[in-house]
Amino acid sequence: MEFRRRALSKPHRSLSPVGAFPAKSGSSTRVQASDALPIPIRHTNKLFSVLFMASMYYLMCRWREKIRTGAPLHALTLSDIPAIVGFIASLVYLISFFGIAYVQSFVSSHDDEDDFLLSSDQPAPCPLTCSKKSPLAAESLFGDDEEIVSAVVAGKIPSYVLEAKLGDCRRAAGIRREAISRITGRGMEGLPLDGFDYSSILGQCCEMPVGYVQLPVGIAGPLLLNGKEYFVPMATTEGCLVASTNRGCKAIAASDGAVCVVLKDGMTRAPVVRFATAKRAAELKFFLEDPRNFETLEIVFNRSSRFAKLQGIKCSLAGKNLYMRFTCLTGDAMGMNMVSKGVQNVLDCLQNDFPDMDVISISGNFCSDKKPAAVNWIEGRGKSVVCEAIIKEETVRKVLKTTVSALVELNTLKNLAGSAVAGSLGGFNAHASNIVTAIYIATGQDPAQNVESSHCITMMEAVNDNNDLHISVTMPSIEVGTVGGGTQLASQSACLNLLGVKGANLDSPGANSRLLATIVAGSVLAGELSLMSALAAGQLVKSHMKYNRSIKDMSKALPPDS
Ligand code: ADP
Secondary structure, eight states, X not given: OHHHHHHHTSHHHHSOTTTTSOGGGTOOXXXXXXXXXXXXXXXXXXXXXXXXXXXXXXXXXXXXXXXXXXXXXXXXXXXXXXXXXXXXXXXXXXXXXXXXXXXXXXXXXXXXXXXXOOXXXXXXXXXXXXXXXXXXXXXXXXXXHHHHHHHHHTTSSOGGGHXXXXXXXXXXXXXXXXXXXXXXXXXXXXXOOSSSOGGGTTTTTOSSOOOOOOOOEEEEEEEEETTEEEXXXXXXXXXXXXXXXXXXXXXXXXXXXXXXXXXXXXXXXXOXXXXXXXXXXXXXXXXXXXXXXXXXXXXXXXXXXXXXXXEEEEEEEETTEEEEEEEEEOTTBOOHHHHHHHHHHHHHHHHHHOTTOEEEESOOSSSOOSSOOHHHHHHOXXXXXXXXXXXXXXXXXXXXXXXXXXXXXXXXXXXXXIHHHXXXXXXXXXXXXXXXXXXXXXXXXXXXXXXXXXXXXXXXXXXXXXXXXXXXXXXXXXXXXXXXXGGGSHHHHHHHHXXXXXXXXXXXXXXXXXXXXXXXXXXXXXXXXXXXXXXXXXXXXXXXXXXXXXXXXXXXXXXXXX
């Protein structure tokens, strides 16, 4: 164990640039020249910069002195020689370092940090940017639209190469759409094509686009949360949802607002590895969970991004298979890419000391992403938050049209006992997923993560001599980000901007995503209040009949550009 710790504690040396990244582990980590340095690159840069300045200063002083005294310039003293050697060495280093980086910036505009983990289940980035100016793209596919459509229909040109070959994403989408229409014999008139920037989704958000689905965005609020007001965007086609959440916001605002606390912040990824024996799997578990090894593992993990900060590793065994759940801070990113890259770094490194470790998959479902799982409910994933409010009796009566005792009783019988009868996992609420999903779609989150993000227990209690209502929602796994993924698309970023959480928080990385998580929880609180009140007052069916049963035939309503 001692030996392993020593080997790991010098990750740059321990990982020989080529051999230490076995192909079978599927590593995508790029090996860089800087990996060979004995100290971190930033320290090396500082060292050589200081050496350069010091030696140059010394030589200039000597030069001036020689000119003043009339001594020949080429005559060197013993102390001049190390200064000249230092000057040349630091000059060569600095030119190589910054010169190569400068040349590379022309050859490739790829940002290392954005070079996300690519595995077989993730699409490779598009080889060409979708720019009309790309000369290579323009040369790659000749012919007018009709000819290209025919070639796609005949199977001579694969549909997925259109963006790269044409260099015009809008044109590629139009041609693909026409080809699909001809192949299927079905039109897509209702699906708009124009009015969307297809280059913004290229290689990141959606492949082979043929249009975009329109979703209305409604606003609930103001939501008074932690002393500030938020107007919450919700993308939904469920009538009543925005109106109902809005009513909940009104009740919260009339009762001095809600208070929300972030309890935990950490995204998880759990690879599965296999050994020949359960004993070996247990050895790795002990190694990973030994606090003395944490610092070393942390250094290796955190190399994935300046925002990645490893928090812990929890292991679970199934025979000779080991599941290691890594948890880390990911700044303002939801963090799946970041945590995956960090995990890959650690796996690559571990392979040196556990060569018999067979990496089965970077995700072994103990993470657990987009599936109901007790581990998220109990341990949390993403942001774990609790949000509470005390709703005054008068507000319950006038705004929510019910009584405190009716709400408390209904909550016990429905959200607690009812969900227990149903064998629920994290579903001790009335409709958290309604609000979570609508906000997720509006703000560019991954809507598939509503599965665990909607885990919520709603509690209600009569307080202040049984007059007022204390309501809380506890949500252990809200997975949100304000950078990366769909958050940078125009519409989604406008919604984030409305909430004041657009992009990265430069002063305090992670503050924007944590604030967004609190807004999600506050909105869920509003939604719970309102729906539970409607149920308690027997209004649900009535209001749904009013808002959800329009007699207009919406299939006849065509989008603007059709
Ligand atoms: P995810 O990990 O949620 O899939 P991405 O990896 O797609 O997100 O996006 C995160 C990217 O944004 C990284 O390249 C990271 O370097 C960059 N970034 C810039 N500012 C921040 C920040 N404040 N927090 C997190 N990531 C940031």
